[in-house]
Amino acid sequence: MARPASVFAKIQSNQQRNELVALWKEDPHHYTRMRAHAIILSDAHYEIEKIVEIFGVKRDTVRDWIQRFEQGGVDALRDEDRPGGPRKLNEEEEEILRDLLRRYPSRPATVIARLRARTGKSIGRDTLRRYAKRFHLSWKRFRRSLRKRRDEKAFRLAQDELAELLKEPKIDVVYFDEAGFSLKGVVPYGWLPVGKRMDVPVTGAHGSNVQAIGFEHQDGHAQTYLHKGYVSTETVIQIMDDFCETIEQTTVVVLDNASCHTSHAFNACVERWAAHGLLVYHLPPYSPELNSIERLWKKLKYQLMPAEAWEKFSTLLNTLTSKLCDIGEVIFMPLLESYAR
Template sequence: MRYVKGLSQETLKILKRIWKESKYPQVRQRAHCIQLSDRGYKIAQLIETSKETIKRVIKRLKMGWYRIKKRVGGEPHPQYYERKIEELEELKRREARGEIEIKYGDESGFCLVPYVPYAWQEASEKIEIKSQQSSRLNVLGFMSRNNQLDAYIFQCSINSDVVVACLDALAQKIKKETYVVLDNSSIHQNNWVWNKEEEWKEKGLHIFFLPNYSPHLNIIEILWRFMKYKWLDSEAYENFKTLVEKVEEILINFGTKYTINFA
């Protein structure tokens, strides 16, 4: 009987790194034994080890169990990125003085493919959520740091016409000079949007485009992440109707029941 089997490629890479780089001979030896066990060596041929030993070895290397994050596929131009950062910081200072308001705009979609990664559950009875094909609920939002949100929900695709219509509606509602932060997606950067910028400026609404490959500068991304991984519970994914109701409930109560500390 083998002592260890079925290790993932990620685990094998970690063990190989430990075997090659650890300064402790015993740690290197144990990591090597685990690899050999996975390759079919018998227990009698190996030094006995345990899960606790593996955990101790990994902790010594200051490694942890973290969610793997996606990253964008490119890098912004350094000089342009620095200039836009300075401009955005100046806008934030003006907002802190009460001169303007900044709203962070973006779109996100929701469907019956669940985003729930973890949940408290009894060891003897695991919670399962059905993943199923469904229509897609799309949301376009404009959010400020003080948890004020203007959100528009659609069961159709969000294109440039929709973005322009929502910005038109926002321009009618603003009480002071407002800057809307947007990324450079094709539904934001096009003639339909550009041709409306002067009209919006006359109403006190300005568009601030972020540098390419910089989603981390748009804090409304945090809202989408909270909704998908924290606030949408397993019951929301029972059917499309319950998903729509829960998404609407979160959006309506954002700023009161649901809040984010952007300090």
């Protein structure tokens, strides 16, 4: 059976387009913003299949959005008010709760207790969660920061220098770093059913770890070397030598000041690499935000690697290899070659 012809929304005027953009950018409800964005894309002749891929919804859902817009205009994209009981807190009490969440963001029990002391009203954790979402807050892991330890002037200078390098058409900028993946695993936060918790398998076996040593290009393509055990200066030099053979024009490698990147043996190779067009750019201390590949490691550990990946070494290695192959090339170092067979 032939696939039905794609249907496109048609925006009737600049005023209607402006209303859609405002709805997409400013409406407090996620699904309303998503519908408005989908209509804008459809008007730009994005086919339904593409919109389905972008938003992760069903084809019939997108068709319904377009039909709602065609029949009722921008207002039809908004959710109707739903019936429900009165709010637990009035506006003044909500402001008290908002302030308590700002002062004690990681202590829900304290927030509930202090709200009760100040208003005489008790709420449960589910209600607290609903109010937090209404205040556009989400439960997430705090980020460790080294900002207070770094030289802010040096950080800004490096930021400006990298921005200039990225503008040079005849220079490639790649980001280099290492990340360890151990069977001790990671324990990420996530939305789970109330009263239930997902277990993350942990064996804690000593030496059962993989070091990912990678180069990330500006377009997101990655070239990763997988190594078992400690990363020494000799390992880094071997990888730099191999990468040096793959470059096609002057390439600047951005990296941090780990000891294996600043040792005498490493520095002794810098001139030889430069002769091949590979230049080394050291970031100032405590500046991980300037190294783009740091975000790749974080995404791998906390989003792309499923919980069962940490159960045994072979599963960890196979899953990590598969995820890295999706974004580039993977090379096994000698200590892991036997696992690649």
